[in-house]
Amino acid sequence: MTFFERLEKRSGALDSLVCVGLDPDFRRHRVEEVAPFLRDIIAATLPYAACYKPNVAFFEQWGVPGLRALEMTLEAIPGEVPVIGDAKRGDIGSTAEAYARALFEAWGFDAVTVNPYLGRDSVEPFLAYGDRGVYLLCRTSNPGARDFQSLQLADGTPLFEYVAATVAGWGANTGLVVGATAPAELARVRELVPGLPLLIPGVGSQGGTPEDVIRAAGYRHGHVLVNASRSILYAGSSPGAAADAACALRDALRAARDGR
Numbered sequence: 001m002t003f004f005e006r007l008e009k010r011s012g013a014l015d016s017l018v019c020v021g022l023d024p025d026f027r028r029h030r031v032e033e034v035a036p037f038l039r040d041i042i043a044a045t046l047p048y049a050a051c052y053k054p055n056v057a058f059f060e061q062w063g064v065p066g067l068r069a070l071e072m073t074l075e076a077i078p079g080e081v082p083v084i085g086d087a088k089r090g091d092i093g094s095t096a097e098a099y100a101r102a103l104f105e106a107w108g109f110d111a112v113t114v115n116p117y118l119g120r121d122s123v124e125p126f127l128a129y130g131d132r133g134v135y136l137l138c139r140t141s142n143p144g145a146r147d148f149q150s151l152q153l154a155d156g157t158p159l160f161e162y163v164a165a166t167v168a169g170w171g172a173n174t175g176l177v178v179g180a181t182a183p184a185e186l187a188r189v190r191e192l193v194p195g196l197p198l199l200i201p202g203v204g205s206q207g208g209t210p211e212d213v214i215r216a217a218g219y220r221h222g223h224v225l226v227n228a229s230r231s232i233l234y235a236g237s238s239p240g241a242a243a244d245a246a247c248a249l250r251d252a253l254r255a256a257r258d259g260r
């Protein structure tokens, strides 16, 4: 099964669009605490998590011991649960090949995030792993997204729309990253490329809401995946609080679908 088939299956079985982001905060933990902390978070949030998304930077910040913590964290995720390695790589083809090998073969991620700024040849080494998923940055959730991504081409098309329409033809294992903080842009991307899976970060700590996301992107297992990291991991002082936050996000997304 491909990544997107596996994601659709788990998301459908749980009826959950929630992706739990695993971004351990340097200020809150010593590196030895990271893997046990995340192991408990994973065990508690498993009934709600269609997917997990460790952001590699949050482990790299501790150097080699942080990488060991990432390895132990990945070991704690049951094999049937898809895992996205959020690394946002992007480089010339030969280097992209090495990045793809590192993320898919050495780390074993089921999907990755990639920055498409360098163009198609920089993405092809990732696409070559046809059973894995490749989420390309399209319209990010941060305020600076407007600096480049909203610039208009000569015909008036914003760059992020051009990216969405272009990468739709790059392969069956492609998805897009579109932020929850820009619902109008999210709706536009959904309209332009209705068949492309979307990874949607930016709910919770960044201010995006489940209602806006579902209104803009719809509710479809495997095609809409809503990530929250800090607002789940640090919802309280226990793994139970993280579980409650993940459950609340799942329920808010369902309620938005059902018009409740």
Ligand SMILES: O=c1ccn([C@@H]2O[C@H](COP(=O)(O)O)[C@@H](O)[C@H]2O)c(=O)[nH]1
Binding pocket: 021, 023, 055, 086, 139, 140, 141, 142, 177, 178, 179, 201, 202, 203, 204, 205, 206, 227, 228, 229, 230, 231
């Ligand atoms: O446009 C983007 C792309 C990626 N991210 C990543 O998602 C999580 C969000 O964390 P929160 O704590 O839920 O804000 C983080 O890993 C980002 O690097 C994003 O936020 N926006």
